[in-house]
Amino acid sequence: MSLYLSEQDVGRLVDVADAVTALEEVFGQWGRDGTENLPRQRLPLPVRSLNLMAASAPSLGICGHKAYFGGCAYVSLFSLEESRLLALIEASTLGAIRTGAASGVATKYLARPDAATVGIIGTGRQAKTQLLAMAAVRSLQSVRVFGRDEERRTAFAGEMAEVLSCTVQATDSAEACVRDADIVIAATKASDPVVFGDWLSPGTHVNAIGANGYARRELDDVAVLRASLVATDQRDQARTEARELIDLAEAGKLDWANVVELGALVQGEIAGRAQDSDITLFKSLGIALEDIAFAKLIYDRAVAAGAGTKIQTD
The missing domain is CATH 3.30.1780.10 (ornithine cyclodeaminase, domain 1)
Incomplete structure (x- = not known):
């Protein structure tokens, strides 16, 4: 049975x-x-x-x-x-839960220990589990939310404020959501970047979770190149699905050997951030x-x- x-x-x-x-x-x-x-x-x-x-x-x-x-x-x-x-x-x-959890593991090992503010772009089911995972590994003080639909982002902020023990506020732009956040999350179905590297502050950790195919991307090249450490679930899968990384590798601006697998972080084979000012990136794809x-x-x-x-x- x-x-x-x-x-x-x-x-x-x-x-x-x-x-x-x-x-x-x-x-x-x-x-x-x-x-x-x-x-x-x-x-x-x-x-x-x-x-x-x-x-x-x-x-x-x-x-x-x-x-x-x-x-x-x-x-x-x-x-x-x-x-x-x-x-x-x-x-x-x-x-949905395991995708949030993968970001939770990455954030535990890559975000600053005192990371307390989150900016999240996206208001769907995945966005909810992302925030729950952040709350599981860090003591959150405030969350900013942006989505293209004003009514939905306002409703999502209200819903998450009832679940999380912190302030949750909807913002009027993606840039306002991202700037000065300790943790930035992109949880969208975007085909063009929604997070730009120029918006990221020193010490930020980024979880990019919405794009798992070459037709989609959530980060511009600068966001990836500013990262001192780029991690993913599995390099082999990233080579076919992570457009933000594939494009840079093909342009000779990223070496796949320097992309860290999540297992290596958990096992301590590779240290997380070297200093508080580092920008770190987890490119989530979702693996079996x-x-x-x-x-x-x-x-x-x-x-x-x-x-x-x-x-x-x-």
């Missing part, structure tokens, strides 16, 4: 802080226990692409994959020891290892709580 876990099950069983811990632990093992991650594969179709990604985490005793098409997403989680399906999990909520590590936590919680629906898969 296997478990089927719905979006509602996932939302009841875990939160963003749980996911930050789960991802930090699995990144701490990557490269030490045979962990593997297959970068996202896209099957082009007339309307949109079918997306497939897979990973294994021997330290957790699992392997699995995520498949998504449009707004429909599932993670299949397998036991390495028993060679059986443990769970089929609806993965839209899972994906994050999905299955979080899925394992969800599965374990479901088993303990008797949640989910048992399905016959043998």
Whole structure:
């Protein structure tokens, strides 16, 4: 028997802080226990692409994959020891939370310890989990929000003010949102830059999370080039999806060997910022290892709580 876990099950069983811990632990093992991650594969179709990604985490005793098409997403989680399906999990909520959690891990290791102000561009579901992750790893004092729709950004600021223990204010421009922020987050579907390097103050940490394909970008070249350290989930996936990095590499202005993987930061192989004035960047793409590590936590919680629906898969 296997478990089927719905979006509602996932939302009841875990939160963003749980996911930050789960991802930090699995990144701490990557490269030490045979962990593997297959970068996202896209099957082009007339309307949109079918997306497939897979990973294994021997330290957790699992392997699995995520498949998504449009707004429909599932993670299949397998036991390495028993060679059986443990769970089929609806993965839209899972994906939003794990994306926030990846930024949480990056921020824990890259942002200044005293970072307390956040500027976030974007007001969607991903923006919410980004802010929850920031609150899980830093003591926030204030948040500024910008989105193109005034009504939506005002509503989002009000919603997050009720969730976060700090001031949340909507701004009238992206520049006003970003300037002087300790942590800057881009969580958009933009095809042209929404964050410009000239806006960044010394000591800022940037999480760019919305663009995971060559047709999209959220940062201008200056924002990337000003960073003393550029990190990503996985270099191999970044080479095909991170347009901000790909364009600079092709122009000879960025060396892929200098792009740091999140696992190296967590394991202490590479130090984070060298000094408080450094600008640091996490280019988030979302990888299967994050999905299955979080899925394992969800599965374990479901088993303990008797949640989910048992399905016959043998």
